[in-house]
Amino acid sequence: MNALIKFFGLSQLSLKKDLMYRADFLLSLFVTPVILIVHFFVWKAVFTTTDSVGGFDFMGMITYLIYGQLISIFIFNAASSVLQQKVQSGQLVEDLLKPAHPFLVLLSGSVSSRVVAFLLEVVPLAFIAAILFKITF
Secondary structure (H helix, E strand, O other), rough: HHHHHHHHHHHHHHHHHHHHHHHHHHHHHHHHHHHHHHHHHHHHHHHHOOEEEEEEEHHHHHHHHHHHHHHHHHOOOOOOHHHHHHHHOHHHHHHHHHOOOOHHHHHHHHHHHHHHHHHHHHHHHHHHHHHHHHHHH
């Protein structure tokens, strides 16, 4: 029970830290639809010469790309690179001396960042895709 309380406390701190960098999230709100629009026009150009690519029609390919982008946003995790940097810099030794286990801190940070990504990236992208491409989820 004590570990669960620590986990939620650390998640809340990480969530506040993630929301501090509003420019980063505003940029991701801009970049994610731009990537989708670029893919749309690239595949539109490809499908002007053919009706099917690898068994996909145009809307099937767009749906596949949208689902792929949504899933990649949701499952992205930077914990391994953060741990690598901590090992290389020697900060992991300092973290091991703290009362919260470093892996619990990394896990709670990853969970909270995925919650933020879901709310600020996945939901808007799904909304845009549903409106522009009539894709149902």
